[in-house]
Amino acid sequence: MGASEAVLLEAPTMFDLDRCIHCGLCLNACPTYRELGLEMDSPRGRIYQMVRVATGEMPVGPAYIEHVGLCLACRACESACPSGVQYGRLVEAARTQIEQSVERSWLSRLVRAVVFGPLLESRSLLRLAATLLFIYQKSGLRRLARASGVLKLFGKLGKLERLAPAAEFPTFFRHYGRTYPADGECRYRVALLGGCIANVTFARLHEATVRVLRKNGCEVAIPDGQTCCGALHVHAGLRRQAQRLARRNIDTLLDGGYDAIITNAAGCGSTLKEYGELLADDPQYAERAARFSRLVKDVNEFFASIELNRNLGPVPAVATYQDSCHLTHGQKLRLPPRKLLAAVPELKFKEMPSSEICCGSAGVYNVVQNEMAMAVLEKKMRQVNGTGADVIVTANPGCMLQLRAGVELHGRGQRVSHVIEVLDEAYGNHRGR
Numbered sequence: 001m002g003a004s005e006a007v008l009l010e011a012p013t014m015f016d017l018d019r020c021i022h023c024g025l026c027l028n029a030c031p032t033y034r035e036l037g038l039e040m041d042s043p044r045g046r047i048y049q050m051v052r053v054a055t056g057e058m059p060v061g062p063a064y065i066e067h068v069g070l071c072l073a074c075r076a077c078e079s080a081c082p083s084g085v086q087y088g089r090l091v092e093a094a095r096t097q098i099e100q101s102v103e104r105s106w107l108s109r110l111v112r113a114v115v116f117g118p119l120l121e122s123r124s125l126l127r128l129a130a131t132l133l134f135i136y137q138k139s140g141l142r143r144l145a146r147a148s149g150v151l152k153l154f155g156k157l158g159k160l161e162r163l164a165p166a167a168e169f170p171t172f173f174r175h176y177g178r179t180y181p182a183d184g185e186c187r188y189r190v191a192l193l194g195g196c197i198a199n200v201t202f203a204r205l206h207e208a209t210v211r212v213l214r215k216n217g218c219e220v221a222i223p224d225g226q227t228c229c230g231a232l233h234v235h236a237g238l239r240r241q242a243q244r245l246a247r248r249n250i251d252t253l254l255d256g257g258y259d260a261i262i263t264n265a266a267g268c269g270s271t272l273k274e275y276g277e278l279l280a281d282d283p284q285y286a287e288r289a290a291r292f293s294r295l296v297k298d299v300n301e302f303f304a305s306i307e308l309n310r311n312l313g314p315v316p317a318v319a320t321y322q323d324s325c326h327l328t329h330g331q332k333l334r335l336p337p338r339k340l341l342a343a344v345p346e347l348k349f350k351e352m353p354s355s356e357i358c359c360g361s362a363g364v365y366n367v368v369q370n371e372m373a374m375a376v377l378e379k380k381m382r383q384v385n386g387t388g389a390d391v392i393v394t395a396n397p398g399c400m401l402q403l404r405a406g407v408e409l410h411g412r413g414q415r416v417s418h419v420i421e422v423l424d425e426a427y428g429n430h431r432g433r
């Protein structure tokens with residue numbers, strides 16, 4: 001069997017579905033159930049529908065597509081489940097099944113073909129998209145569009161404008177192919193993954209990540225042949241495309257002799273750590289993919305596992321932390337970011353109630369299910385405001401965008417930062433730097 005013929009998990013299996021004992025302990029952890037109170041929009045209800053589809057009692061029809069589509073794939077239910085249901089795996093398989101069953105309009109097919117095809121992989125197309133965004137944001141066009149109310153004419157698209165990231169120039173692509181030495185003694189050799197859109201919208205965060213890694217004795221390589229991790233493809237049910245990207249990243253990074261492959265995006269990290277599973281049935285790549293996944297470390301996880309450089313200066317602020325679903329539920333990493341924040345002098349930490357509940361970002365969820373995403377966000381911002389924090393810290397660029405929109409709509413002027421940006425600021429504030 002060749003690589004392209006690898007067996008794919010293209011529908012939820014009864015083996016996985018049978019793990020659910022219908023206890024309902026996951027219900028309160030589920031943001032869509034909390035919002036709507038409907039069993040069919042709870043993890044247990046979705047599993048019930050998946051079983052009915054698997055046994056042929058229900059078609060892959062509009063109702064099924066709607067309820068599965070409304071799931072944030074946040075995996076909070078997985079953390080709550082006493083029976084070890086792998087809900088993330090189930091929902092991804094259900095989406096692959098839906099993707100293969102539905103007839104999409106030509107426009108939807110075109111948009112998906114462009115976004116999930118060349119756009120996320122092409123540096124020149126990403127730069128072009130960022131340039132257009134930059135012109136819109138900096139030329140006064142955005143101010144005009146917002147003030148004139150013209151955005152309302154675009155309906156859903158107009159509402160999404162608020163979620164658009166800021167284009168950042170120069171982009172991070174200029175660092176591709178380079179290796180930066182450790183500050184002082186070299187303790188580790190690591191590779192940094194730039195992802196896709198983050199290269200043009202979170203370029204400064206990536207640069208801060210390089211700085212903080214170097215401060216901690218890492219030689220940092222940004223290998224040139226790397227590409228998008230495929231997380232968005234997996235979430236959209238496009239497993240074959242994700243597999244193609246995974247093979248390319250493995251070929252580029254695995255044999256570099258790195259101690260770790262680092263990502264600062266929790267969503268990417270979850271998928272990178274699942275390459276082993278994604279390519280499990282590919283005889284040429286299964287072993288390499290499993291080895292690759294073992295090397296992947298979320299940047300918080302990495303720093304929490306090494307002896308941290310304590311030359312941190314003060315960051316006088318009150319901070320709260322919003323768990324990124326793919327870090328806390330997907331990778332089971334709740335403590336590392338908190339441990340890092342606790343190391344920063346003069347940073348007062350206020351824990352937020354329900355910080356483990358999704359903010360509504362969830363990959364492209366806030367774009368395709370904007371109404372639910374905004375309802376979830378509004379609740380989240382009430383919790384944030386209740387802490388009195390002036391900095392909201394999180395560990396995923398997608399969550400940062402969603403929380404920034406939350407601050408704009410319901411907040412009190414809070415700053416939204418990645419854990420790494422707080423550390424970078426602390427190193428910058430150290431007197432002996």
Ligand code: SF4
Nearest residue numbers: 030071072074075077
């Ligand atoms: S993944 Fe999140 S939104 Fe989906 S069923 Fe589980 S808890 Fe609910």
Ligand code: SF4
Nearest residue numbers: 020021023024026081
């Ligand atoms: S907690 Fe687990 S076993 Fe119980 S209903 Fe939810 S998914 Fe099923």
